[in-house]
Amino acid sequence: MIEVKNLQKVYQNGDIKVPALKNVSLTVKEGEFVAIMGSSGSGKSTFMNILGCLDKPTSGEYLLDGIPIQDRNEEELSDIRNLKIGFVFQSFNLIPRTSSLKNVELPLLYARKNQNDRRKKAISILEKVGLKERIHHMPNELSGGQRQRVAIARALANEPPLILADEPTGNLDSKSGDEVMEIFKKLNDEGVTIILVTHEPEIAQHCKRIVAFKDGVLIKDELVKNRL
Ligand code: ADP
Ligand code: ADP
Numbered sequence: 001m002i003e004v005k006n007l008q009k010v011y012q013n014g015d016i017k018v019p020a021l022k023n024v025s026l027t028v029k030e031g032e033f034v035a036i037m038g039s040s041g042s043g044k045s046t047f048m049n050i051l052g053c054l055d056k057p058t059s060g061e062y063l064l065d066g067i068p069i070q071d072r073n074e075e076e077l078s079d080i081r082n083l084k085i086g087f088v089f090q091s092f093n094l095i096p097r098t099s100s101l102k103n104v105e106l107p108l109l110y111a112r113k114n115q116n117d118r119r120k121k122a123i124s125i126l127e128k129v130g131l132k133e134r135i136h137h138m139p140n141e142l143s144g145g146q147r148q149r150v151a152i153a154r155a156l157a158n159e160p161p162l163i164l165a166d167e168p169t170g171n172l173d174s175k176s177g178d179e180v181m182e183i184f185k186k187l188n189d190e191g192v193t194i195i196l197v198t199h200e201p202e203i204a205q206h207c208k209r210i211v212a213f214k215d216g217v218l219i220k221d222e223l224v225k226n227r228l
Contacts, residue, residue, distance in 0.1 A: 001162065001193050002028040002051065007060035009046050009216075020046040021057070022216040028195065030161070033188045035204035036197045037220075038213035044197050045166065047213065051195065052085055052164050053077045065161075082110065086155030090167035092147045094139040100126055100150045101135045107157040125153040129183055145176025152183055163187065165196040169203050181206040181228075202228070 009021040021043045028034055038044050049055040050062060053069055062069040064084065072080065081087075094103050104122040113121070126135050129149040139147050148168060155163060163184070169177035181203060188194050188208075196207065204210050205228045212220035 001030045001032075001065060002026070002195075003061070003063040004051075005061040007047075007050065007057045007062065009043070009050065009055075010058045020216050021050075024060070024213075024216075024218045026211065026218065026221070028193065030193055031188070031191055032193055032195075033184070033208040034195045035207040035210045035224075036195060036213070037199070037201075037204055037210060041215075042213040043216040044213055046216075048164055048166055048195070048197060052087060053081050082107070082158065084160055084162055086152075086158075086160040086163045088148070088151055088155050088163060088165035088168045090170040092139070092144075092151045092171075094147060094150055094154075096140065097138055099136050099138060100131060100142070100153070103139070103150055104153045104157055107154060111158050121157065122153070125156050126150070128156075129153045130179075143176065144172050145179055148172060148176070148180050149183065152180070156187070161191075161193060163192055163194045163196075165194065167197050167199070169198065169200065174202075177203060 004024060004026045007021050007024040011018040011020055024047065036044050036047065050057055056070060064080065067080065101122050104126060105118045108118040108121055123135060126132065129152055131146060131149055134142060134146060142150065169180055172180065184194055185206060198204050205224060208224055208227065210220065210222050210224060211218060
């Protein structure tokens with residue numbers, strides 16, 4: 001599903017060149033569940049932004065489902081994101097003063113689904129993440145864990161084959177974090193490929209594979225033993 005070869009990213013900071021990714025190669029097959037680890041500044045966000053087609057590498061190759069991303073224009077990249085990728089963030093990024101239901105319906109509106117289909121689909125996904133009783137609540141009426149589950153439901157609205165999650169449990173207590181990881185595991189069991197950034201070894205232990213970066217270099221790539 002993902003094939004990255006000799007990826008380099010260099011940021012230009014005034015006169016200074018900042019190498020953020022150095023010669024990174026990685027293959028992720030459909031159905032994998034990968035944790036990305038590494039200390040602050042190691043290149044994790046840069047890598048995720050490239051995987052998410054939000055940014056382009058300075059050099060190297062990125063194939064998503066066989067499509068070479070470096071050759072696509074902005075409009076094509078936007079279509080690829082909408083069709084193939086669900087994004088989940090540390091800070092949830094829900095629309096305030098807007099119900100769970102409306103938050104989840106939004107990507108379906110962008111996908112030009114009619115109102116009836118939008119509502120049905122949004123309700124069924126919110127049920128799936130255990131929020132049947134919270135569909136009319138506003139984000140500020142929900143706990144952090146519940147907000148993240150709304151955000152996951154929103155990411156799933158258009159049934160993307162790939163979920164990219166940047167520190168999805170970073171703002172949650174450990175119980176809510178585990179609940180979120182259980183949802184990811186269920187999705188992964190259903191065939192969704194998941195790539196997730198985390199600082200927490202315990203969260204990474206729920207995944208099937210751990211990849212780590214240090215100073216822009218991929219320094220570790222291991223299968224998880226004794227998975228939680
Ligand atoms: P992480 O997500 O692991 O904290 P980042 O990918 O954000 O790491 O950063 C990797 C390196 O690139 C760091 O040295 C960071 O300072 C630098 N960097 C990130 N974004 C930019 C940018 N927009 N401009 C210049 N340097 C950047
Ligand atoms: P953090 O995980 O540190 O809270 P964010 O999740 O807010 O950071 O943002 C991570 C990256 O994703 C940023 O580069 C941002 O521009 C991008 N981004 C934020 N919201 C969206 C969105 N709804 N769709 C696509 N990209 C987004």
